[in-house]
Amino acid sequence: MYFGLSEDQLMLQDSVGRYLEGASELEEVRRFVDGEGALAETLHKGLEELGVPFVLLPEAQGGLGMGVLEAALISETLGRHVSPSAFTAAYGMAVIGLREAGDEDWLSQIASGSARMGVGLTEAIGGRDDAGLIVSGDTVSGRASFVMGADGATHFLLTTGDQLVVVERGAKGVSETELTTIDRTRTLLTLDLDNAAASKVAGNNHAQAQRKMIDAGRVLLAADSLGAAAMMLEKAVEYSKDRDQFNRPIASFQAVKHMCAEMAAKLEPCRSMIWYAAYAQDHVPEEASLMACLAKSHMQEVGKFVARTATEVHGGMGFTDLLGLHYWFKRIGANRQLLGGPEKLRAEAAELQGWVG
Amino acid sequence: MDLNFTQEYEDFRAEVRGFLDSNKGNAPSRSDRSVRSKKRLAWQKVLLEHGYAARTHPKQYGGYGAEPDALKARIIAEEFARAGVPGGIAGQGINMLVPTLLELGSDEQKEKYIKPTLSGQMVWCQGYSEPGAGSDLASLRTAAVVDGDDFVINGQKIWTSTAQFADMMFCLVRTEPDAPKHQGISYILIDMKTPGIEVRPLMTMTGFAEFNEVFFTDVRVPVTSIVGQRGEGWMVANATLTHERGMLGDPDAALGRLRSIAEIMKKEHIDGKPLIDDAVYRDRLVRLQAEAQAMKMNGMRLTTLASEKKSSGMAGLLVKLQGCELNHQMAELAIDVMGEYGMLYEDSPFARDKGMWQTHYMFDLGMIIGGGSAQIQKNIISERGLGMPREPKPAPGTFKAN
Structure with missing residues (x-):
């Protein structure tokens, strides 16, 4: 039994992370949001060189034949850098749906880059x-x-x-x-x-293909929020160490430390949960839908808490556009609404377990 | 990620199952908590012989002498839970004192105490907290003064569970009153039958006395009762705190509790409809299920980190804070779904599960406060986990009580 990431998985996440750290800097994201530059396309090309779009594509179509766990690690990294990217839908959900349906033509077109x-x-x-x-x-x-x-x-x-x-x-x-x-x-x-x-x-069997697309999409959105929330927490801790009030860094006040501790304590178990939910998509089919519902609903509750608390730790600056913290806040906010909000997901989870009259 | 066990571990699991199949008839019931029960002591003996208790303790002191292996430890815990059979005795003596003695005790102390402790014959209690020394434990004041070949102890301890049954106490006392507070403490072993010790039960909000107060009046113990050197007690005690934090809980325990709440909700009917049909309560149930699931996966990650001998980092630091809070919230839900029946307690007519969920609800609040309060946990998480600075210490006399 080994509950954790393999060397290859760590390397994949590390290489995507190092690329995005440079290419998806906040200033570039701002320019993209303001309608300047083509960051989404630049990142697509850069990520293509790292093999990112091919992660879930079958080897028969020239893909890497990896699983949802690897895709989730990529989503987490994209969320961490609030990177403009169509990855979740185009190279996560669509590929999984077409794979399940057995549509080799479209998969080949996606692999060759002629379809997205x-x-x-x-x-x-x-x-x-x-x-x-x-x-x-x-x-x-x-x-x-x-x-x-x-x-x-x-x-x-x-x-x-x-x-x-x-x-x-x-x-x-x-x-x-x-x-x-x-x-x-x-x-x-x-x-x-x-x-x-x-x-x-x-x-x-399109019903089954849709089911798998939705489950995987939920896991990938949860992973995206995990990355975004982890970055917000890091930023909050860093800011609190730099910011002095009453002649001392605000990081030395228990009121601030406890906010950060609560964020960390809630967030870290989400990481293990999302790893497992992603792993279940390929290896524990009987739990795939339930784990996707539980992981996304829980991550979105914790994500909302981290998004607001990390903003609060930044004080007034967190509320301004100057630090750009709101890009992460909003990324987490949008992920929460997509493919089912927490209440909807919990109702589905209950139904999947027969907890319905 | 690989959730399958290799053949070596599957074989080990089969071995544990085989043992349980042929021996579980001799096991005490899981609710038998009496520390002197003959059945429990006999069961402990069988477990020691087969390496299902004190598995990694040295053979010369009555342990099994196996190499530490977090996966095997986990398999033992899983299989015992599955069979509904209690595991080995897990008191503060085995969990905290024995590791300390192995690390810092004298040869004589190891010989004298470890074997009877592992067998369950010798029961220990922990004398750390005092009325004036809770979160700030190092400010403790129970004094031990040398007089001839003895320490003479005066003072008071509190929150001492099992003191009423214990043979011995491992205790922190102040031996160097003029030294800085952390350097004036010694770690000593006290025979609870020594004259001058009075144990008084401490009744809690649950209606049970889960703890005691222990009073010391001119209690004489030989100076050889010290573990480590005089003034080094803080360091000695922290060696055991490391062991306490190193203990891995059962990752499936929270989900087990959750499943029993789901059963209550299927069984209890209001206006002819089972409570599981109520969308609001069901939402709360699944919300807690998601959290329990996250804690289970965190626990599995910790098992792997332990088996790889890697530091558990944040995943380990958060367990006490999040685990106790989750248990408390689950008990809260169980009470709420029962409506009026949720307030029935103890032997009340019509009470469900003997009002057990109210006991959990109150006891778990105690767990949130005790063993390093939630606020202390948050200090630890922010300082050790996130690298945030300690709160600066004010000069003495800065704050005056009104």
């Missing part, structure tokens, strides 16, 4: 009155809301309820509305489709 997929599964988690897609022959119509992974996407992988379909970005009948969320490091879209040409994903 945004993902729209919001309606599979909780339908709204004004959204949902209807298939008619080879076309699809309706609305897909909160489509993830839009940065650099060439196609969208969407749910029609019981099926997965692919539409091409910019094709006839595909109109997109960019959403302004609190988190401007990643782009979300709402798609309105009007008899848009749709190609069905291979295979018939």
Whole structure:
């Protein structure tokens, strides 16, 4: 029994971390958010050289054939550096869905770089009155809301309820509305489709493919929040050691120390939990959905606590734009709402265990 | 990550199961907490012989002499829990005194005390806290003055669990009143039958006396009762605190408690509907389940770190703070779901589980306060785990009581 990361996994995370530390500096993230530069694309190319988009792709398609745990370590690192990236959707969820469905054509296109997929599964988690897609022959119509992974996407992988379909970005009948969320490091879209040409994903077991996409997506979002929260805690500790009031660093006041201790004590077990939830996706299938629900719901509760507490430790400066701490705060805030908030996830977890009348 | 055990460990697990299958008929019940029970002492003897108690203690002092192996320790704990059989005696004598003696005791002390302690024949209590020395333990004042070949002890200890049964106490006393507070303390071993010792039960909010107060009036113990040198007691005691923190809890214990709350919620009905159908209570249940799951995984990570002989870091520092709080919150939920029945206690008619959840709720609050309060834990986490500075010490006399 070995509960921890392997040398290879540590090396992967370390190499992605070292790259992002330089390439995804806060000043670059700011420029991207302000509509200057193309950081998302620059990072995509840089991460491609490190093999990041190929992590989950099967070896048959030229991928690395790794698991959700490796992908989660990448997500954690992206969250840590609030990096603009479509990784969760394009190279996490989409690849897992296509892998499960056995769609080698699309997987090959993704591997060759000729296709990159945004993902729209919001309606599979909780339908709204004004959204949902209807298939008619080879076309699809309706609305897909909160489509993830839009940065650099060439196609969208969407749910029609019981099926997965692919539409091409910019094709006839595909109109997109960019959403302004609190988190401007990643782009979300709402798609309105009007008899848009749709190609069905291979295979018939799309329900299972969607299930796996949602589970893995939840784990990756939790990992993203873990990285962001860990960075906020480090920043809070560092700031409190530098900031003097009453002739001493505020880090020497128990009121401040205890805030930091509470953050650390709640956050560190999330790391083990997310490792396990990610590992379960590939190795403990009977627990995969439950662990994804528990890990994301718990991480989002702890993430919210860390986001506000770390901001408070920074005092007034935490509230300003000067330090940019709010990019992490908002990244955690957006992750909380995507693919099911804590209450929704806990209700699902209860159902999965038969805790429902 | 690899949650499978290698063949060596699977074989070991089979060995433990085989032992339990053929011996569990002789085991005392898990609720038998009496330290003098014949059945428990006989069980301890069997466990010592097979290496399921005092597994890594040296053979010459009655242990089994095995190499430390965190995975085997875990397998033993898992299999005993699975079989519903109590493990070896785990008092403060075995957990704290024996490791201290092995490290710092004289040969004579090792010979005299370790074997009967491991066998459960000799019961110990810990004399550290005093009414005026809690979180600031080093300010303790119980005095030991040399008179001929004896120390003469006067003072008072508090929070002394098992003092009413104990044969012996390992105790911190002030022997050098003029030295700085940490350098004036000695660690001595006291026979509880010595004249001048009075043990009074300390009734707590649970309605039980889980602790005692111990009063010393001109208690004479030989000067040879000291472990280490005079004035080195703080260092000697900290050697045992390291052992206390080094103990690994059962990572599955919190989830076990959670499962029993889920059972209550399935069983209890209000207006004909089981409580598990109530969305609000169910949300609280799953919220705690997620936290218990996180602590379980943290515990598994600690097992691996221990088996690799690596430092446990933050993952270890947080266990007391988070674990006690989680237990307290689970007891709170169990009480809340029972509604009016949740307040029934002890032998009340209609009480569920003998009001056990109220006992847990109150006792767990005691656990949050005791053994290094939550606030002390947060100091430790921020200082040792996050590298934040200690609060500066004010000059004496800065604060005056009104």
